[in-house]
Amino acid sequence: MGRLIVVSNRVSAPTDPAAGSAGGLAMALSAALRKYDGLWFGWSGETVDHFTGEAKIEDRAGVTVALVDLESQDVDEYYNGYANKTLWPLFHHRVDLTTYERSYGEGYERVNRRFAEVLAPMIEPDDIIWVHDYHLIPMARDLRRLGITNRIGFFLHTPWPARQLLVTLPHHRRLVESLFAYDLVGFHTREWLDLFTDYVVTEARGDVTGENGLECFGRVVQTGVYPIGIDVEGFIAAGDSALGRRTYDRMMSSTAFRSLLVGVDRLDYSKGLEQRLVGYEQFLADNPDMRSQVLLLQVTPISRDEVDSYQDIRGRLDSLAGRINGAYAEMDWQPIRYLNRTYRRDQLAGIYRAARVGLVTPLRDGMNLVAKEYVAAQDPANPGVLILSRFAGAAEQMGEALLVNPFSREELSEAIKQALTMPLAERIRKWKALMQVVRDTDVSIWRDDFVGALKAVKIVGDGGAPF
């Protein structure tokens, strides 16, 4: 039985799992690999003057990691460039923020090739390889060119974009073709898979084959829907820890009987933060009698700060939060606590539990783990209400949340009021249904389903034409 080799852009296994880190992929993968005989391969986060072509092996809280250093030109073109200025905005339907720069595409290809060249000699015959996310779409093609015939799977953590937008990307066909070097390609939701299929069938003139297959570019790839989740027991334990409980008590006493609304998001334009604040402002305007009974805690760690569009939204959020507080605060109350910092995972669990309402309102999101964490942290006897964007992948499963259109401030305002006035019996009924979904999509199930399907893929012939 070979190893599971996980590959992602950054290897961000936290040295202390209870502390966690701000990023869905990092949390999911470290939870998925713990207690698994595996290897996690990717960028160390460090830069060097000259690429060494070697990986450093380390142990991080029981997970073996292989770390590659990149040159600063790689980081500019591949990571800050093609990944974060081209694919991320495009995949989140922000063509207005997408940069189409040839050098970025070249850097992207180069780093994928470099990753493949360093990893290939480390692969043993029975290993299976699981590549993650939009940074590394071409990597299997490069591994195949180096003669690797092992099973290789790919999972996309973001949405797949609509065909009409994807075709704005120069070389979009080449990018999609490289996905056909995998044996299995997985998405969070049926909707993202359907959009991928639509591109393959309509734009690339491919065919649907068998139950879950697509045939195109002279190859066949299996596809599937694998909704990611959280480490449910681990998260519940974090909330029950001494620090989790202390944080809960601290939040309860600092809110002084007001109802707490909570948002926890990386500072990213996909998360709908401006629209959320405007919706909350609308709620304050619509409900003067409820004003001083509520409080919004928005935890927003800075993210990708080297990218202009992230600096822009940061500035806009600072001024929006300041404006709303300036307009509505009173001497002993202010409507928003806006924090650009991270908390430990156990503290987050305590914060969620103290919140009567969880606000998860991205404009577009692959899944969204905060929605699941919020539910898992609730007190079963007195649970809070989840307000969830219909454009988060999580909405495909979590239909018992209050689903909203995050672009509409009126809808947000109404949903906040509905959540705050929801009777206990209804809150309990909804929470039970949502908690069942959270349990049914535990991160270990996601991992086992994907890895099981990858092992089960029937390899037809010699895998088709060489790349």
Ligand code: GDG
């Ligand atoms: C990508 C996709 C998909 C946030 N602030 C703090 C903190 N966090 C943690 C949260 C959560 C994670 O970061 C964020 O995960 P999300 O899923 O909400 O979002 P992305 O980072 O955009 O993740 C997303 C995910 O990948 C997995 O596939 O769901 O759609 O975009 O775990 O709790 N953690 C700590 N302190 C913070 O201040 N410790």
